[in-house]
Amino acid sequence: MTGDGRIAAVGANADVPTPHAARVFHFPDAELLPGLINCHTHLELTQLGGGVKHDEPEFHKWIWHVRTLKDATSAEAFYEAALAGVRECWARGVTCIAETGSTGAVMRALHDLGGRGIVYHETFGPDPAQCAGSMAELEAAVLQLRRLATAQLVVGVSPHAPYSVSAPLYRASVAFARREGLPLAVHIAESQAETDFVRDGAGPFATLFGKRSIPVEAQHRSPIAYLAQLGVLGRDTLCIHCVQVDDADVELLRAAGAAVAHCPLSNAAHGHGRAPYDRFRNARVPIGLGTDSVISVGELDLWAEAAAAGLGGEAALRALTIEGARALGWDSEIGSLEVGKAGDVVVQTVRPSGRPTVLLTVVSGKIVHHISGQ
Numbered sequence: 001m002t003g004d005g006r007i008a009a010v011g012a013n014a015d016v017p018t019p020h021a022a023r024v025f026h027f028p029d030a031e032l033l034p035g036l037i038n039c040h041t042h043l044e045l046t047q048l049g050g051g052v053k054h055d056e057p058e059f060h061k062w063i064w065h066v067r068t069l070k071d072a073t074s075a076e077a078f079y080e081a082a083l084a085g086v087r088e089c090w091a092r093g094v095t096c097i098a099e100t101g102s103t104g105a106v107m108r109a110l111h112d113l114g115g116r117g118i119v120y121h122e123t124f125g126p127d128p129a130q131c132a133g134s135m136a137e138l139e140a141a142v143l144q145l146r147r148l149a150t151a152q153l154v155v156g157v158s159p160h161a162p163y164s165v166s167a168p169l170y171r172a173s174v175a176f177a178r179r180e181g182l183p184l185a186v187h188i189a190e191s192q193a194e195t196d197f198v199r200d201g202a203g204p205f206a207t208l209f210g211k212r213s214i215p216v217e218a219q220h221r222s223p224i225a226y227l228a229q230l231g232v233l234g235r236d237t238l239c240i241h242c243v244q245v246d247d248a249d250v251e252l253l254r255a256a257g258a259a260v261a262h263c264p265l266s267n268a269a270h271g272h273g274r275a276p277y278d279r280f281r282n283a284r285v286p287i288g289l290g291t292d293s294v295i296s297v298g299e300l301d302l303w304a305e306a307a308a309a310g311l312g313g314e315a316a317l318r319a320l321t322i323e324g325a326r327a328l329g330w331d332s333e334i335g336s337l338e339v340g341k342a343g344d345v346v347v348q349t350v351r352p353s354g355r356p357t358v359l360l361t362v363v364s365g366k367i368v369h370h371i372s373g374q
């Protein structure tokens, strides 16, 4: 690697010259991979793992339960959770994350530890009357977090989901993001309850709106078509989940150049069903894999996500590296071992079966995880 943390050469030891001052490691019986990319995390929720029922059958109740737990958590606890979450990623060979959160804790943790990622700051406000207040909060938070941004640490914006964001707030937050050149992430087409709410103005989310006297409007279209109509979908938009989609929705995503974060284990844990991974691939919609939060899936294991997506071997490796990079728009920078790309690499035990042990993790040429004795 070069002094600025980029890959200078790739090849067999005999073929690659060893620069004079380089630190040399030998790992017999190990493999060198590009660092893995987790396209959807909520690391600020890491420490809430034991506190949430994984098996709450009703999604809207689960969402409410998470909000209640978050309200009872201090800023310090979120930061500690974020530090632990980032280190956990590195210990599992993940060198880049796409995080959505509302506290800024993961941005601070990645900044302080020297990590790589995009942190999409969430905005909420189901009532159109909340739009101005939510935007003021979002803009102030993004202004703060942007001070921590670097070439490898980017701030984005995430209007959360159709049952937590009004149409005016979608429009305003997306206009803000585009004006400022910030990438977008949205939770979309995740549950049947969400589709019932968007399409028909019905179901449990509509009942919750009724209790809070928030107006509900049937859109007579799918959640993806609703976002397309609002102008949310673009080359800068990462669409998380995308389970409840048909061929017309896939075409809308393709035409907009939007990307998908596929979270098969989270979708299964909540009983949402399966996203049509192959249809996205066939349509050339960029798609990466994400673990979602520990409170959804129990632990963050990207290899298990790949297996749940029906992928093994080289296909799994590509999905977790270069295809994830493409979904985040970072494929010219990371995702493969190529001269000139950032030195985000992982050394792990060869895995004939079972989970590999990650021996060394490097982000931009800097060692961030190293099992001593190796």
Ligand SMILES: [Zn+2]
Pocket (backbone or CB within 6 Å): 040, 041, 042, 100, 187, 240, 292, 293
């Ligand atoms: Zn999520």
